Amino acid sequence: MPELPEVETIVRDLRPSLVGRVITRVELIRPSVLRFGDSRTLPFLLEGQAINAVARRGKFIHLRLGRGEHLVVHLGMTGTLTMAQPSTPRALHTHLILDLDNGSQLRYRDPRRFGRVLSGQPSQMTRMRALPHLGPDPLSPGFATSGVAETLRNSSRRIKSALLDQALIAGCGNIYADEACFLARVRPTRRGATLTRLEALRLVLALPIVMRQAIRLRGSSFSDFRDGFGAKGEAHEALFVYGRGGLPCVRCRALLRQTRVGGRTTVYCQLCQR
């Protein structure tokens, strides 16, 4: 599933192909994926607009267009955003296609449709709660000093649940929450309030480490994730715990425990993580 490292990989891939291009045609194949903005007027609104920037906010992808409008994409569980040539047959579950002035296309595909597309002014999207409040981003320079560690320590929730809360930390999902807990040697089932200062600090430092490593490997492709050109990443082969329940811990060889926290599959080493 696309979390921060996967979304960042896509954004870095797409940026050189999109910035400076002009949208020449819009095909909204499945209008219901548009959760903000008017699907009938979307083509007229977007056509002729230049793409000025491609950015990431947590797991959201922002295409900044002329006149301050944004086209925002959240990939949900199975969404992909890839460059393609018009001659390539469109894959099943392709919901939106933007034609560009150099003859290439940007295609949005999402079999499970947990993702969504938003079009309009960001301030309006925020006001209408189409864009949620996001906490500090683990890739931002100020993350370690943003107060996240103390927020975790002041929370009565399980650490895993807190890490998945986008209002606390932007971009963390199920995979990298487990990975960060392993690297920090903290059991994800513990309550935030039981964390020592040192443990909370280790967690906050572990998040950017596991995420930057995953970006280096171009993201985790368990099933659906593809980069901006449709290729798989390799980060899933280097994960410590996610997807490895019942297998030996890479550090101590004890068999990894698999449980559920807040409805999410959670894997940890009961010897290494206290």
Next chain:
DNA sequence: CCCCTATCCTGAGGGC
């Protein structure tokens, strides 16, 4: 505030 559950949705994988 927190937690659980249901909802959205398709495809993969297991059992028979």
Next chain:
DNA sequence: TGCCCTCAGGATAGGG
């Protein structure tokens, strides 16, 4: 081969 069942989960809404 095929059918049915379960499971995967990001975000959100509603009930306890």
